[in-house]
Amino acid sequence: MNDVDLAPTNEILSKYPADARHLVSVLQDIQLAYRYLPRQALEKVAETLGVPLAKVFGVATFYKAFTLTPRGKRVLRVCTGTACHIRGAPLLLTELQKRLNIKPGETTEDLEFSLEVVNCVGACALAPVVVVNDTAHGNLTVSRVRRLLSTKEKASSSNQEEEN
Amino acid sequence: METVRYESAEGFARHVNDLRRSAFASQRRVLVCCGTGCLAGGAQQVAIEMDKQLSALPAAKRTELNLVMKKTGCHGFCEKGPLVVLMPEGTFYKGVKPKDVADIVHRTIANGEVLEHLLYVEPKTGERVARYGDIDFYAKQMRVAMRNIGHIDPASIDDYLLRGGYASMVKALTTMSPEDVLVEIEKAKLRGRGGGGFDAGRKWRSAKKAMGDRRYVICNGDEGDPGAFMDRSIMEGDPHGVIEGMIIGAYAVGSHDGFIYVRQEYPLAVEHLRKAIDDARGRGLLGKNILGTGFDFDIEIARGGGAFVCGESSALMRSVEGKVGEPRAKYVHATEKGLFDQPTVLNNVETWVNVPRIIEKGADWFTSLGTDRSKGTKAFALTGKVKNTGLVEVEMGTTLREIIWGPGGGMIDDGPKGKFKAVQTGGPSGGCVPESLLDLPCDFDSLTEVGSMMGSGGMIVMDHSTCMVDVARYFLSFLTDESCGKCVPCREGLLQMYGIVSRICEGQGKLEDLEQIESLSQTIVVGSLCALGKSGPNPVLSTLKYFRDEYLAHIQDKRCPAGVCKALITYKVNHDACDGCGACLRSCVSQAISGTIRKGETFQIDEMKCDRCGACATVCKRAAIAAA
Numbered sequence: 001m002n003d004v005d006l007a008p009t010n011e012i013l014s015k016y017p018a019d020a021r022h023l024v025s026v027l028q029d030i031q032l033a034y035r036y037l038p039r040q041a042l043e044k045v046a047e048t049l050g051v052p053l054a055k056v057f058g059v060a061t062f063y064k065a066f067t068l069t070p071r072g073k074r075v076l077r078v079c080t081g082t083a084c085h086i087r088g089a090p091l092l093l094t095e096l097q098k099r100l101n102i103k104p105g106e107t108t109e110d111l112e113f114s115l116e117v118v119n120c121v122g123a124c125a126l127a128p129v130v131v132v133n134d135t136a137h138g139n140l141t142v143s144r145v146r147r148l149l150s151t152k153e154k155a156s157s158s159n160q161e162e163e164n
Numbered sequence: 165m166e167t168v169r170y171e172s173a174e175g176f177a178r179h180v181n182d183l184r185r186s187a188f189a190s191q192r193r194v195l196v197c198c199g200t201g202c203l204a205g206g207a208q209q210v211a212i213e214m215d216k217q218l219s220a221l222p223a224a225k226r227t228e229l230n231l232v233m234k235k236t237g238c239h240g241f242c243e244k245g246p247l248v249v250l251m252p253e254g255t256f257y258k259g260v261k262p263k264d265v266a267d268i269v270h271r272t273i274a275n276g277e278v279l280e281h282l283l284y285v286e287p288k289t290g291e292r293v294a295r296y297g298d299i300d301f302y303a304k305q306m307r308v309a310m311r312n313i314g315h316i317d318p319a320s321i322d323d324y325l326l327r328g329g330y331a332s333m334v335k336a337l338t339t340m341s342p343e344d345v346l347v348e349i350e351k352a353k354l355r356g357r358g359g360g361g362f363d364a365g366r367k368w369r370s371a372k373k374a375m376g377d378r379r380y381v382i383c384n385g386d387e388g389d390p391g392a393f394m395d396r397s398i399m400e401g402d403p404h405g406v407i408e409g410m411i412i413g414a415y416a417v418g419s420h421d422g423f424i425y426v427r428q429e430y431p432l433a434v435e436h437l438r439k440a441i442d443d444a445r446g447r448g449l450l451g452k453n454i455l456g457t458g459f460d461f462d463i464e465i466a467r468g469g470g471a472f473v474c475g476e477s478s479a480l481m482r483s484v485e486g487k488v489g490e491p492r493a494k495y496v497h498a499t500e501k502g503l504f505d506q507p508t509v510l511n512n513v514e515t516w517v518n519v520p521r522i523i524e525k526g527a528d529w530f531t532s533l534g535t536d537r538s539k540g541t542k543a544f545a546l547t548g549k550v551k552n553t554g555l556v557e558v559e560m561g562t563t564l565r566e567i568i569w570g571p572g573g574g575m576i577d578d579g580p581k582g583k584f585k586a587v588q589t590g591g592p593s594g595g596c597v598p599e600s601l602l603d604l605p606c607d608f609d610s611l612t613e614v615g616s617m618m619g620s621g622g623m624i625v626m627d628h629s630t631c632m633v634d635v636a637r638y639f640l641s642f643l644t645d646e647s648c649g650k651c652v653p654c655r656e657g658l659l660q661m662y663g664i665v666s667r668i669c670e671g672q673g674k675l676e677d678l679e680q681i682e683s684l685s686q687t688i689v690v691g692s693l694c695a696l697g698k699s700g701p702n703p704v705l706s707t708l709k710y711f712r713d714e715y716l717a718h719i720q721d722k723r724c725p726a727g728v729c730k731a732l733i734t735y736k737v738n739h740d741a742c743d744g745c746g747a748c749l750r751s752c753v754s755q756a757i758s759g760t761i762r763k764g765e766t767f768q769i770d771e772m773k774c775d776r777c778g779a780c781a782t783v784c785k786r787a788a789i790a791a792a
Contacts, residue, residue, distance in 0.1 A: 019486075020485075020486050021484075021485050021486040022486055023486035023487075024466070024467070024469055024483060024486050025466070025467065025486075027469075028428070028467055028469065058488050059469075059486070059487065059488055062469070062471065062488045062489065062648075063468075063469025063470055063471050063489075064469065064470035064471060065428045065468075065469045065470040066469065080390075080638075080642075081390030081391055082390045082391040082547075082548075082588060082591070082622065082624045082635075082638065082639075083390070083391045083547035083548055083553075083624050084390075085390075085635075085638050086548055086549070086624065086626055086630045086635070087548075088778070088782075091777055091778045091779075094775075094777060095777055095779070098753075098777075118429060118470075119388065119390050119472060119642065119646070120388070120389070120390035120391060120392070120393075120429070121200070121429050122200060122387065122392075122393035122396040122397075122429065122430065123200050123201050123204055123242065123393070124242075124390075124391050124392075124393055124545060124547035124553065124622075124624075125201050125241075125242035125243040125547060125553040125554050126201055126204055126205070126242060126243065127547065127548075127553075129204070134431065135204070136200060136201075136203070136204035137204065138201070138204045138205065141779070141782040141783070142751070142777055142778060142779035142782055143751050143779050143782065143783055
């Protein structure tokens with residue numbers, strides 16, 4: 001944990017005026033760069049923007065987009081919006097939890113998968129939906145969602161193939 | 165085309181005229197929908213293939229066809245995606261795959277032949293429909309806020325200009341005074357589309373009158389209600405429409421700084437808005453001295469952090485300021501002290517995009533649409549158990565029945581469980597409307613009267629396979645998760661209610677629980693600052709009001725009539741329908757199914773081993789497995 005490379009943090013900070021109002025934006029960029037918010041980066045942000053570290057942590061823990069622990073290579077976000085819910089999202093979530101042996105918000109030990117729930121990705125017509133990193137997979141069933149955990153290539157093309 | 169900067173209204177008009185006469189305007193178009201829904205279905209690959217196939221045509225043929233491919237925003241018919249539309253003919257292809265592209269180019273585009281297998285089949289008549297406008301889903305809509313979506317390339321400002329874009333802004337800035345604009349919006353009786361339905365004109369007026377050093381306008385694109393995606397579609401598909409609306413609003417109230425707050429889950433919307441803002445700035449439509457009128461205005465994008473409560477205006481403003489997004493008491497309105505404690509006008513995406521239309525066509529036209537107190541149109545995100553899911557924009561006052569059986573095409577499943585049960589409107593603040601109220605006109609006031617809400621326009625249709633107690637539990641779980649925690653009745657009360665409803669779902673409920681829920685609800689409504697708490701009990705109260713028998717079935721008979729609540733159901737094989745294919749056996753990871761895979765054989769499910777994941781029921785092609 002001690003060898004976090006702060007170069008990306010410094011680069012991000014240099015893009016914004018040193019004003020507390022940019023705190024959320026800065027944290028978002030850091031989250032994108034590291035896939036989580038390393039403590040050292042937060043300290044740097046607090047110092048540069050002139051915001052107390054406690055406030056930075058307050059913001060970092062308030063918003064769901066931020067995590068303080070590293071996330072896996074593939075982040076599976078199960079949409080639990082209403083449309084997805086009534087079309088079987090809870091079954092998908094239970095299945096993924098069982099397969100990966102982690103709860104929502106957790107990451108597998110090998111840092112391969114993270115499991116998250118999201119309230120709605122706005123792709124309700126394709127319900128139920130699971131977003132893997134930035135790709136949405138729609139019209140999933142329990143048996144089809146299992147395929148998202150197989151090899152990467154398969155996971156990205158398993159989606160609509162057998163739809164028709 | 166070389167870069168242009170408009171120094172005056174004349175310069176703008178001249179350029180648009182040139183554009184109309186240019187080769188660019190007369191091009192035939194292949195529109196490939198690249199909205200979030202279609203992208204999930206593989207639209208990107210379709211677009212790439214289309215580009216490849218079109219450039220492979222001989223040069224002479226290409227000149228003859230004068231064709232261009234456009235990646236458009238969301239057409240709103242996501243379920244049938246990826247969509248390809250050929251203009252000006254209006255040929256509409258659904259479910260297009262990369263392998264279909266060669267046929268589209270060589271047969272339809274080059275020879276005018278229609279590919280039957282890609283056409284949409286009208287569920288009612290079973291007929292194939294060739295043209296965009298003839299499909300019931302589109303024909304029964306009235307698109308005002310979404311009129312450009314799907315017709316333009318959101319990344320092209322010229323496309324927007326050719327559809328009459330920015331003309332309203334030029335009209336407002338050069339022929340109307342700020343007061344004229346404000347009066348027009350007041351006369352139009354435009355009400356906020358984000359949920360509250362507050363009069364936009366009144367909001368603008370009080371922000372204009374308020375004392376302050378600076379004034380801000382904000383576009384609320386934090387579309388948090390699950391099941392609503394019209395704002396996503398508008399931001400992705402018509403970003404300039406939102407920007408134009410904001411410029412007009414800023415001019416009316418005297419603001420020079422605007423913010424668009426977009427939720428973190430919508431990366432494509434951010435991308436398109438960024439490009440649109442840069443392009444508008446490049447043309448001199450944003451920035452200093454717009455069109456030489458001396459009016460300055462610019463827009464910044466703020467990204468949300470994934471907190472539902474930030475869709476609430478005061479919480480949103482704290483978030484833009486870089487703080488924790490908690491709502492505050494509203495004894496001082498945001499129109500007086502909002503963002504950075506300055507007068508602020510905040511409207512949602514759909515409200516802003518209506519503004520240029522009102523300036524273009526006039527308040528009289530706008531008030532001729534809709535009902536007495538709700539004018540204009542409203543976009544609904546129609547989802548759930550209907551045949552056509554997608555975005556539907558209809559005149560205010562259209563009944564629920566007309567929406568669900570009109571553009572929606574009716575219920576998806578014709579079986580006994582597929583009958584209509586309820587429609588949920590208004591997201592977590594709304595409620596469930598039963599069959600007896602289907603002829604209710606959809607406007608702000610009627611939906612509130614029956615204990616639901618218009619909200620941002622989510623409309624989730626439920627059939628008899630949906631458990632209403634489970635739906636209530638779902639919303640409570642959502643709200644307990646999203647309550648920011650500032651007001652104790654909301655934070656603790658919703659949690660307690662969640663506990664009670666969960667117990668009912670697990671078959672541990674008591675009759676007294678129902679009274680407890682009602683009394684808790686009252687406390688939460690009275691004791692919460694913002695709408696999250698104030699309307700939080702709605703989903704529970706409305707299901708309790710209209711579907712009390714389902715609660716009673718869970719409590720007294722320990723039965724879940726819809727077959728959803730895991731503790732109260734078992735999966736059973738209907739031996740008469742089973743043909744022994746064994747798909748269920750292979751899908752079960754709990755080894756709960758036994759039997760031999762052979763024609764004529766059937767299977768047994770061991771209730772003790774079964775963990776009710778439902779995988780077997782989804783893979784069974786003969787629908788022989790069901791929960792009861």
